Amino acid sequence: MSYTFGPKSLKVRSTLCPELVEIVDKVILVYDVSLIEGHRPEEIQTAAFNSGASRVQWPHSDHNVFPSNAVDVWPFLHEYSGVRIYESLSGHPKQVARLARKLKCSKSKVHQIMVEEYQKMIGVFMGVGAALGYKLQSGSDWDSDLDRSDQKFIDLPHIAFKGTL
Ligand SMILES: [Ca+2]
Numbered sequence: 001m002s003y004t005f006g007p008k009s010l011k012v013r014s015t016l017c018p019e020l021v022e023i024v025d026k027v028i029l030v031y032d033v034s035l036i037e038g039h040r041p042e043e044i045q046t047a048a049f050n051s052g053a054s055r056v057q058w059p060h061s062d063h064n065v066f067p068s069n070a071v072d073v074w075p076f077l078h079e080y081s082g083v084r085i086y087e088s089l090s091g092h093p094k095q096v097a098r099l100a101r102k103l104k105c106s107k108s109k110v111h112q113i114m115v116e117e118y119q120k121m122i123g124v125f126m127g128v129g130a131a132l133g134y135k136l137q138s139g140s141d142w143d144s145d146l147d148r149s150d151q152k153f154i155d156l157p158h159i160a161f162k163g164t165l
Pocket of ligand 1: 143148149150
């Protein structure tokens with residue numbers, strides 16, 4: 001089964017560098033995602049930095065070049081344990097509370113489900129990127145040493161193109 005991008009994702013896709021476009025077009029064949037943000041202009045980068053959503057200032061983010069070398073992606077979960085979810089996992093507290101009610105489990109269990117889903121998504125990206133000969137960086141492992149525990153700032157949706165392998 002393959003999936004398709006909705007209008008918002010397509011708009012984000014149009015701001016991505018050709019290598020990321022190639023990658024997301026392969027990812028969506030096997031794993032459903034929503035593309036949340038690609039190119040980030042100065043005022044948006046400054047706002048992201050000021051709010052703590054980004055740790056770098058304009059123009060040092062991979063989102064700041066055009067076309068963008070970075071994309072923020074949310075996994076689109078279809079169902080869990082037989083329960084229809086059918087939404088992108090933003091991790092927003094309201095979503096976590098809603099899913100906890102829906103799945104009849106704790107909020108911490110929902111967080112665990114989300115982190116697992118993100119790690120699955122990141123694995124798909126890394127695999128697809130490598131198969132195409134591209135090096136990617138994940139916001140869950142900034143230094144790409146395969147250790148997710150050695151950093152303070154975790155940005156699970158962040159995927160950046162870092163050149164060829
Ligand atoms: Ca690491």
